[in-house]
Amino acid sequence: MTQPLATPNPKIPVDAARLDAAHAAALNAYVARNPGSAAALDRARRVLPGGNTRTSLWSEPFPLCIEGGEGCRIRDVDGHVYVDLLGEFTAGIFGHSSPVLAKALADAHARGINLSSHTPYEVELAERLCARFPSMDRVRFANSGTEANLMAVTAARLVTGRGTVVVFKGGYHGGFLTFGGGGSPVNVPFDYACLPYNDIDAATAEFAAHGDKIACVLVEPMLGAGGCIPGAPDFLQALRKLASEHGAFLIFDEVQTARMSEGGAQARLGITPDMTTVGKFFGGGLAFGAFGGRADIMDHFDPSRAGSLPHAGTFNNNSLTMAAGVTAIDTYLTAVSLDALYARGETLRASLTALFAERGLPFRVSGMGAIMNIHPDSGVSAEMDRKLLALLHLTMQERGYYFAARGLMALSFAIGDDEIAGFLAALGEGIGL
Template sequence: MAMQSGVASSALATALEEVEQRYRDRNAESWALLERASAVMPGGNTRSSLWSDPFPLYFVSGEGCRLKDADGHSYVDLLGEFTAGIFGHSSAVLKDAVSAAHANGINLSSHNTYEVRLAELLTARFPSMDLLRFCNSGTEANLMAVALAKIATSRERVVVFEKGYHGGLLTFGAASAKVNAPHKFEILPYDDVDAARALFAAKGAEIACVLVEPMQGAGGCRVGSRAFLAALRDLTAESGAVLIFDEVQTARMGEGGLQKRLGIIPDLTTIGKFFGGGLGFGCFGGRRGLMERLDPRRPDAISHAGTFNNNTLTMAAGIAAAEHYLTAEKLDALFDRGEALRSRLEALFADRKAPYTVTGLGSIMNIHGAAADHGDSARLLKLAHFALAERGYYFASRGLIALSLAVGDTEIDGFLNAMAAFLDESAAVFSSVDRSA
């Protein structure tokens, strides 16, 4: 029988304090770099998602699926740049592509041949993309897709979902971000068909678009059911609204993204991250009738500017990425590898009766603490994060794992062995955690 929550919290807090102190002691140079950075950046930070208490690690190099930090420690990289680093580190293929483009002249001040080739590759890949436009991030792609939908429908309401993340200006976690773009949002519970139907019944004629991740990434790797996504397809089609799939992360689930795997085709799709070959990249595309609104030859054309939308370095890197790495064979193999890892993690947690769960799909997953008390769940996750980093395995402090193509059986077996050792040594702490519903 579980002990009282206060006792559990005390035992867990003590274990966390001990491993956190070891983290501080091991990473003095990372702390010194944060202090230096804090003199020129707020909190020493320029990317909020990278922050973790008591301070983040500073990495100085990476090769394949290995990282080295400023204090000389080596790690197996299981985070893969929050899904963007699907190639591993220091790819010779991508280096050669960027170098060749650089030697051929950068910022050419007009259209270029690289953008044509990359557009051909991407429109052939995604079932929903008749035409596309490039931009510089997934955030930009989602902002432009929403703007296009509002203009095309002459409507204002934008349907999004709790815990959804579509970039720094479109985030819907526990509290909606104060920096969000000022759209008229309708925020619904995720994977709730009844809630979606009720909203469309009441306001369907006012809804411009539905913006949805087929799997919520930053929201904890929650996978949308096929029934939910199919209902959104039907509801938007019936009401004249635009369905936008944010596949910035889930595009890695197969050559044609999760939409092709599910057989559900949206009106617009947004992608980003790895399709830039390691450089800043975004793209939105969809039905010809929608995308043609951006044709500059039209007298009523929607303007979409951006100095680096078609920059030759990113375009060249994207071509190399798509042709060499992001093939159907390699993406399917990565999907299967991730499914196997998640299954083995689930079995390990169950076998050790450990207070953890794991959610996700394919090569993206999220470990969660599983305690009755929310604070204890967060402590459990931090405990695992510190303990696995101490053993040389790096994933996000929020529990996110995103496998790269460079992660092989040796690294996965090593990670599972390290996790098993952590669970075994923490058994006494876990036995005191209240897991009652």
């Protein structure tokens, strides 16, 4: 189903002096080419810390300021147009314009927003989500994947009466549940057991030692922000077995991997967790999150029951997001479309691996389906790797192709054969080393 991190060979040795010179030249060219983005950041710094309100968007020497987009292309304030291979960090699966979603939003707005009670929209979206995910008997809505994960973990801790949350190094479950690089100082202060990803022995040992204290295992079927590292099927199956044996809940964070099939990565893997969290594109382009699971777990949120768990939120069921989500599922997020997108991503990743090997470029690529990450591979030092990836990022941007500074790519439905062919041809020109 997935390919491991592939190391290209033969690899051309990286000359440190040439890399330093190429990196410096690329930075200077970027600054000269983007005065409008630099000015936009200066203005933003007056009212936003560092001119930023979303840390993942920051990149040196300054990020682009994007003023618009259509289909799979975006345009910055200096007038440059890029093929967008980042797809809003996996959320922008529809591309940057959709008359269908625009009409759904306009129709919902015309029928009334902030309707102060239950609406038909939330039931329709809930029915669709429960029908497609094997693990969802019931579902509740939130406003982000972060919030959905917080609620799912909190539910697991309260229902089981246990405190420990098993997570994995490199995992990202939102701004308050981040476990890359030693964790985040703003994480929610739960009792975490942070284990190596894809390490069955470590998970087995943790459960053997502390199984009666573990409330849940929170895991991504593929580490997203951690570098697009797919979970080995036997590892994920082992987590399923360990959680069941010890009375803990297995929570799949499918905020990113829900696109891997109509039923997400869990359907592709044939593994059914106790709870699932989703978000991003199921809101049809609006802020969205949801958590769902077995009826006996989720019914603790039934407000008609004595002692039920509270879960408020003014915009949990806002009519605009609910209507856009229903339209997005019915129009775009079909089994056929998602399977085709998955296959397109698998093909691109294989092509990238072959290209890096043929050209001797010091990079490798990992991922699942249409989400992938390019990794620098100098074999010398972390600093050289950092400059290599920055050089690749800046060079491809100058050639009209946009992806995250950390190497992340997420294809949208709008990306076609011509865009992929153009990207591979641009990469084939090398990076000036």
